[in-house]
Amino acid sequence: MNASGTVWGERCFAVVIGLFGAFWIIQASKLPYWSDFAPGSGFLPFWLGVALVIMVAAFLLQSFRAAPVDAQSEAPVDAGxxxxxxxxxxxxxxxxxxxxxxxxxxxxxxxxxxxxxxxxxxxxxxxxxxxxxxxxxxxxxxxxxxxxxxxxxxxxx
Amino acid sequence: METLAHLAQGFTLLVTPKYLMFCLIGVLIGQVIGVLPGIGPSAAIAVLLPLTFGGDAIASTIMFAGIYYGAQYGGTLTSVLVRIPGESSSVMTSLDGYEMARQGRAGKALGIAAVGSFIAGTLGTVGLMLAAPALAKVALLFGPAEYFALVIMGLGALALVGGSLLKGLIMGALGLALATIGTDPQVGNPRFTFGQLFLLDGIEFLVLAVAFFGIGEVLAQAEQGMAAGEFARPRDSVYPNWADWLQTRWSILRGTVIGYFIGVLPGAGATIASFVAYAVEKKVSKTPERFGKGAIEAVAAPESANNAAATGAMVPMFALGIPGSNTTAIMLGALIMFGLRPGPALFEQNAAFVWTVIASMYVGNLLLLLLNLPLVGLFAVLLRVPYAILYPVILALCIAGVYSQSNSMSDLWLAAGFGIFGYFMRKYDFSAAPLVLGLVLEPMFENAMRQMMTLSHGSLAPVVTRPVAGTITLLTLAIVLWPIAQRIYLRSKR
Known part of the structure; x- marks a missing residue:
């Protein structure tokens, strides 16, 4: 796999984590966000999901803004x-x-x-x-x- | 005085055949692991965790600590003899060590590395003994806000280990999120169990540790098709003479001091320590042109530094419950698995445990020195074991280990799934350490956060308004923002 393949793979992997974050937000929304005086069961998972989505978005932005990779710059991985x-x-x-x-x-x-x-x-x-x-x-x-x-x-x- | 009394108590407990045997087993496994390329101390501890499940916490931790610092000794062999560092912390050793081997001075390189490692490991343990209880005493004053800030600092610091801060933070948040699966620790509600009974207890740390550091690591290494190394048997004596000692004594001491302090810093570790020690040694040398061409000081300094750093990394782990490296993150999980609570209270509530482990590190370093020199030839033979034979055995051990933990097929399927995920993490350079740390520390993190917010009527302000918590938050910001500021500065200079 060349460098550009690695970069695209990395982005796809990050997207999977971002989707997991979105799924966590949806699932956490079904749990109580706040109970009488303190955060409920859904509070932390909700914000962790939000943090994951934001950080993955920032990572993708950073990745696309970085200089384009040279496809020849990385040695190919063992074919087998x-x-x-x-x-x-x-x-x-x-x-x-x-x-x-x-x-x-x-x-x-x-x-x-x-x-x-x-x-x-x-x-x-x-x-x-x-x-x-x-x-x-x-x-x-x-x-x-x-x-x-x-x-x-x-x-x- | 109090410290010496505690240490004496530790030695009294240690000198039983059982603990001494575990110490010997640990350092032997560590050396073997250090020699074998493709498996590091974190993977070895993860794979061995199931064997210690439900066993003696002191014996197991003595063994794990032995694996950790023993691997630093073992990594030297491959660096010097075949220029393949068994550990990343031995990269700098390979530069001059291998040159020495080519000049027929492999024995000298290995000998001085062993002596330097022994001195550094021993002095590092003295530092651990003095610093950790003092740090723990301060940390005993911590409340929920301080613990909350401390976990964030640990995750922030460990996020830097892999190179990309953002990737590390993503992994830390993912670890925390995965740890919310199971039963809510405060109200007892099931969360994210999707009707599966086996998820009520959450995802076990052990399953993820084996998946990422065992299966994922094997897949990543197998893709590269590693071959056994060709090595040159040392032809000269491995015992350093008086002239070698005179030439390297200050390098060893400088390496020890640098390594220890870098090791104590959360997020930095043995690898950075060895790089800095090498750079400093070259800077202070009157003949820097010899570096890279077989200078014995260039072997002594990084080797001393990586051993001192391995010991230094245990200071924040024991005193604050914050690991500074992959291996200490796994060890932290192991301590929690044994029912201990790493952090300030450990020195109060489990003094016998801590001091016996510290005492074992003195004995372990001595054992390594005694074993290392005469057994160099024997350990070098291990370099001939091909990875093609090694990895199937590691996978079989992973299967047996995960199953043995709860006799559950569900855990095995989870481990296989996360193993594939771990392979992609490794391939795309997403560090597993923050994820594992997030998983391990989530209960403490969530409890501290909810207690703090209850006391402050729903506000997160105590994290910045309380003096100690505010200081920790400031430190976290400094740790996290420093590399960003450095990058911006370098870019503006260009």
Missing amino acids: GRGRIVQIMLGLIACLALLEWVGFVVSVGLYLAFLIGWVERRTLVETAAVSLGTVAFLWLLFKKWLGVPFPEGPWGF
């Missing part, structure tokens, strides 16, 4: 980087979706194997050793030592 992020996140979503069905060990183990073996293209030995070693360590630490009731699959772990 964005694909890697998508794979990591999709893998995480799949891992969480499976967690209660197949249990912590299988779900997290498969996710680790996917990341190391598929996304990072490491050797089979590395993939197996790190995946199995990590889930075994986490299972012992959290389940056995700290007594955390991790979700279990039909096979009891």
Whole structure:
């Protein structure tokens, strides 16, 4: 991504936060603004929403008034980087979706194997050793030592 | 005298196998974290938080403090051996440290850095011991208006950490807004829960800390596809000789003083401290032309400064409940999670806790000195661990940690969602520290604001009319407006 792409991304991200601020104003308006002698439940969230909208507007103004960016001035990000992020996140979503069905060990183990073996293209030995070693360590630490009731699959772990 | 008595009590409590072990674990993890590029002390503490949930507050804080200052030692290794600073605070060390390594003097660079860090860490702890209780005593006189002003100062100061003030303030306000989710602390009304039972307790600090500093950080680093570094094993002795000591003793002391005072300032931290220490050292040197070409003083000064700053940053955190850096913001959240109230009352109500942690910092610095020199070769091997192997393990630890906190799938989904948000924050340079601080301090902020407005019949005037609150407000304005004024001045000069 070049510098101008980064600037536009930054502006879009700020707009999302501004929209969140506007949403907070609307939701806070439904709560009591003032009770007998003191601010009510909606007072602070309302003004925080207002502050967010104003600051995001100021940020956008500042960003548009700044000198135009030179599209060639920034080194491009690793081309495979964005694909890697998508794979990591999709893998995480799949891992969480499976967690209660197949249990912590299988779900997290498969996710680790996917990341190391598929996304990072490491050797089979590395993939197996790190995946199995990590889930075994986490299972012992959290389940056995700290007594955390991790979700279990039909096979009891 | 009173301080020494408290410290003696701290040492008495510390010398149990459990606390000493946590101190050792903390400094070891800190060193490893400092060596591994791509994971910093804030991420390490965030990921380890769930393990300490419901545990011993003293042991856990001893460990977290050890991770914080241990990472400053570890960051030196990568700076000197591969010119990749494990921490931003080690950037200045890499300039001359790496040159020394190229000249076959890596051992000397690492040795003097370790000695300087030890002296700075120890003297910094003496400063913490003297300054924090005195500051806390003054702050005990604070009422709602002062607390309200103090939180605003903390958010304003931390907003400067990321570089853009406006982005930092947006993040601080967002953190405060997210913290209003849950049950109203004063009247018990549900707010912004959208009919979801799990939101009644609000969004847990731990979930956001892991999401931003664990998942978000991993995504941002993974995008860049980090490779393991190639390093040169030190060939000379790591033990500095008398000539090295004579050459660097004043650099270490100057670095310590500069680092400590910069560390105490809210919003400034170890990174700025190391930059200033380097600049000052070059200025006072009779041979500034050696700087950048392997000058040993240029390694000693910034390394001493970053360690002293890490200790100095704990002064406002303990005494006022205001963190000066990312890591102390996370530590502050951890203290609240343990049921403690960081701030002036901490020294009164939890004296044993504070003084044991302070005592542990003396022991931790000594442990680091003893471990650092003989284990240089071993820690250097860690540089070969590729990030491709490291980040999946961090993600698995994040999943296990978030789930363990409340055994809830909802928290895991929240962490995944905020992790993506954290990635964009990192990508577009919106600092997570003010957001986390806003989330942590919101209950105190809202309670203080509502109490103050009740007492003043709905007016916000006490923030400026009460002497102490007014002074804090003025300081906040100075902190926030100073960089703006500086920018305008520089622009007008051009």
